[in-house]
Amino acid sequence: MKNILHFTTAVLFILLSFQGKTNPINDTVAMGPVYANDVFYSLANGVVKTEVRNNWDIAFYTNRWSAGIVTNYGTGVTLYTYPFGDTTAWNTMDTTGMAEWQQMYNSDTIWEEGAFNRNASEHPDYGWGVYNMISHDVVGDSLFILKLADGSLKKVWIQRKNSVNNTFTFKYANINGTDEVSEILDVTPYQNSRMFIYYSLTNQAVVDREPDIDTWDLMWSRYNAIVYDNSGNPSYYVVVGVTNNLEVAASKHHPVSPDFENWYSSPLEEYKTPIGHEWKSFNMAEFAWVIPDSLVYFVKSRQGDIYKLTFDYFSGSGAGKTGIVKKLISLVSVDETTGKDSDLLIFPNPAVNEVFVALSQSNSPIEIRIYDQSGRMVFNEKVVSSIQQHRIAVNQLQNGIYTIESISDGKPMRQKLLIQH
Numbered sequence: 001m002k003n004i005l006h007f008t009t010a011v012l013f014i015l016l017s018f019q020g021k022t023n024p025i026n027d028t029v030a031m032g033p034v035y036a037n038d039v040f041y042s043l044a045n046g047v048v049k050t051e052v053r054n055n056w057d058i059a060f061y062t063n064r065w066s067a068g069i070v071t072n073y074g075t076g077v078t079l080y081t082y083p084f085g086d087t088t089a090w091n092t093m094d095t096t097g098m099a100e101w102q103q104m105y106n107s108d109t110i111w112e113e114g115a116f117n118r119n120a121s122e123h124p125d126y127g128w129g130v131y132n133m134i135s136h137d138v139v140g141d142s143l144f145i146l147k148l149a150d151g152s153l154k155k156v157w158i159q160r161k162n163s164v165n166n167t168f169t170f171k172y173a174n175i176n177g178t179d180e181v182s183e184i185l186d187v188t189p190y191q192n193s194r195m196f197i198y199y200s201l202t203n204q205a206v207v208d209r210e211p212d213i214d215t216w217d218l219m220w221s222r223y224n225a226i227v228y229d230n231s232g233n234p235s236y237y238v239v240v241g242v243t244n245n246l247e248v249a250a251s252k253h254h255p256v257s258p259d260f261e262n263w264y265s266s267p268l269e270e271y272k273t274p275i276g277h278e279w280k281s282f283n284m285a286e287f288a289w290v291i292p293d294s295l296v297y298f299v300k301s302r303q304g305d306i307y308k309l310t311f312d313y314f315s316g317s318g319a320g321k322t323g324i325v326k327k328l329i330s331l332v333s334v335d336e337t338t339g340k341d342s343d344l345l346i347f348p349n350p351a352v353n354e355v356f357v358a359l360s361q362s363n364s365p366i367e368i369r370i371y372d373q374s375g376r377m378v379f380n381e382k383v384v385s386s387i388q389q390h391r392i393a394v395n396q397l398q399n400g401i402y403t404i405e406s407i408s409d410g411k412p413m414r415q416k417l418l419i420q421h
Contacts, residue, residue, distance in 0.1 A: 022350055022420050024327040026312065029220050031320030035240050038074075038209075040216040043299060043307045043326055044401050045373065049211040053222065056198035056207045057148060058156075061112050062191040064166040067126040067138045069158060070106045070114030070196065073238060074222035075149040079104040079115040082143040082155070093143060093155045095175060104144075105236045108225040109271050111195060111246070116144065116158060128158045136163045145175070146201070154201055166191055172201055195246060217248045217301045218275070220322065225277060240320075241277030247302050250274040250309075255294035261329050263298035263306050275299075280314045289314040298329075305401070305416070306330035331401075331416050344406050350418040353395040355404070359388060362408040368392065369405045370417070378402070394419050 027046055031037050040048045054075045061068030071077045080101045082093055107113035113120075117127035119142065124131035129140040138161040146154045153175050160169040166187045173180035181204055190197045190208070198207040220242055227237040244250060249268035252275070253260060268274075275297055283290045297309040305328060312323030331349060345358035359366055368390065370379035378397060383390050394417075402417045 022328045022418065024308075024325050027324050027326065029322045029324065031220055031240070031322075033320060034317050035222050035320045037320075039220040040211050041218045041220065042215060043217045043301045043309075043328075044303070044305070045215075048216045051209045054149060055200060055203075055209065057146065057201045058116075059114075059196040059198040060168050060185060060187060061114070062166075062187050062194050062197055063112075064187075064191055065163055066112055067117065067129065067131075067161050068112035068114050069116035069128065069168075070111075071104075071116070071146070072149070073106060073115075073224040076238075077149055078147040080145045080147070081119060082145055085143070086141060087143060087157060087159075089143060090155070090157060091177060093145070093175060095145065095153065098145065103236075105224050108223065108273055108276075111272050129161065137161060138163070140170075146172070148202065150202075156201075213245065214302060217245050217299065219243045219245070225273065239277040241273065242275040242279075243272050244270070244274060244299075245302055249300040251298050253296045253298070254292060256296050258293070258310075260296055261308060263308065263329060268298065268300050275309075279311050289316050303401075303416075328418065331418055344404060344413040344415040346404055346415050346417060349416075350420040351394050352419075352421055353393065355392050355394055355417060356389045357392065357404065357406060359383070359390055359406070360408055360413075364409060366390075367407040369407070370394075370397070371403045371405065373401055395421070 029039050029041060029047065030050070031039055036053060037050045038053050039050050042048050053072070057072055057077050059070050059072070071079045080098065081104060082089065083101060085092070104115040104118045106115050120127035124133070126138050128142050128144070129138040131138050140157055140159045144156045146156050148154065154172045155175055156170065156172045158168065158170045161167070162169070168185045168187065169183070170185070171180060171182040185197070185199065185206065187197055193212050194208070194210045195213055196210065198209055199205070200207055222238055222240050223243065224236045225239045225241070226234045227239065228234050247270065249270040251263070251266050251268045253266070279295060280289050280291050291311045291314060295310065299307045299309050301307060308327040308329050310325045312325055315321040347356055349355070357368060365382040365384055367380070367382050369377055372378050379392065381392070397419050399419055399421055402419060403414055404417045405412055405414045
C-alpha cells in the first residue's frame with residue numbers, strides 16, 4: 001500500500017507540473033460576408049459545421065419537458081403577441097395598430113427562453129400556453145404575428161406541446177387566412193442530439209441544422225442582445241458574437257497580462273453568452289474593429305477541459321472573420337477527476353513520446369486501449385498485473401486528445417490523454 005501511495009503522489013505531482021505546457025493554436029472562424037452563416041466550433045477540433053442562417057424562422061427546444069420556442073432574430077424575423085383577443089380570434093386577426101405593438105425577443109442569457117415565452121409569468125404559464133396538471137401538456141392560449149425576414153406577415157398559433165410524446169402542434173397562415181398550414185412536429189428524434197429543431201414557415205419544412213450537441217462548444221452567430229447606450233439605457237439590438245453550447249462555461253478576465261493562466265481565480269459561468277459580443281468594439285477614429293490585448297477568456301469545453309481563449313482580430317461584415325488563439329491549459333483528468341476510484345492514473349499528461357499507466361491489482365491480465373476522438377481504437381495491449389506501472393510509446397500517434405482505457409477483471413477505467421509532440 002505504501003508503494004501505491006508513493007506512486008499516486010508522484011503521478012499527481014507530474015500531472016500538475018504539466019498544466020499549461022501545451023502550445024497556443026491560431027485559428028480562424030469565418031461567418032462569411034454580412035455574417036451570413038452560423039459557425040459551430042469545437043475547442044478541441046476547430047470548425048465543426050458552417051450553416052447558413054436564413055434557412056429557418058422558428059425553433060423548438062428539444063427537451064421533452066420544455067416549452068421553449070425561439071425566433072430567428074439574426075435574419076430579421078420579428079414576433080408580436082396579438083393584443084386583441086385569445087385563440088378564438090384566429091379567424092379575425094388583423095394588423096391594426098401593429099406599429100405600436102411591443103416586439104417579443106429571445107433571451108440573450110437563457111437558450112430555453114424564446115420570444116414566444118416572453119409573456120410567461122411563472123409555472124404554469126409559459127408565455128404562449130398554460131401547463132395542464134392532468135395531461136402534462138402545455139395548451140396554447142395566445143396568438144402571434146410573425147414578420148419574416150422578407151417583410152411578409154404570418155399569424156401563428158402554437159396549439160399544444162404534448163410533453164409525453166414530445167410533439168408540438170401548431171398552425172400558421174397569411175393574415176387574411178389564406179395558405180393555412182397545420183403541423184405536428186415530432187421532437188423525439190432530436191431530443192438527445194440537438195438543442196433545437198428548426199422550422200421554416202417559408203418552405204413549410206423542418207430544418208435539421210445543428211451538428212450533434214456533443215461535438216461543439218461555441219457558436220459564432222447573429223442574435224439579439226441587450227445593449228446599453230451612453231446614458232445606460234438598455235435596448236435590444238442584433239449583434240455578432242459567440243454563444244455557448246449547453247454545459248459549456250466561460251469566464252472573462254480583463255485587464256490581465258498576456259501570460260495570465262489563473263483560470264480558477266473566478267467562477268466559470270454556464271449560460272448562453274458569458275463570452276457574447278463585447279470582446280470587440282468599433283473605433284470611429286480608426287474606422288476599424290479593435291480588441292483589447294489585455295482580454296482573456298477561459299472556457300470549459302463540453303468534455304470538461306479548460307481552454308484559454310483570446311481574440312486576435314475581427315474583420316467586420318466584409319468577410320465575417322474572427323481570429324482566435326486557443327490553448328489547452330487543463331485536462332478534466334488533471335483537475336477534476338484525478339484520484340477518484342473510477343479514474344485511471346496516467347502520466348505525463350500531456351505526453352510527448354511516452355505515457356505511463358498505473359495498474360491496479362487484478363486476477364487476470366489487464367487490457368489497455370487507446371481511442372482517438374472519432375472512437376477508433378488506435379492501441380490495444382494486454383499486460384500482466386504484477387507491475388505497478390506500464391509504459392506505452394505514443395510517438396507514432398498524432399497530436400490530439402485521446403481516451404485511454406484500462407480493463408481489469410471486466411471493470412473499465414478511463415482517462416483523457418493529450419499528446420503534444
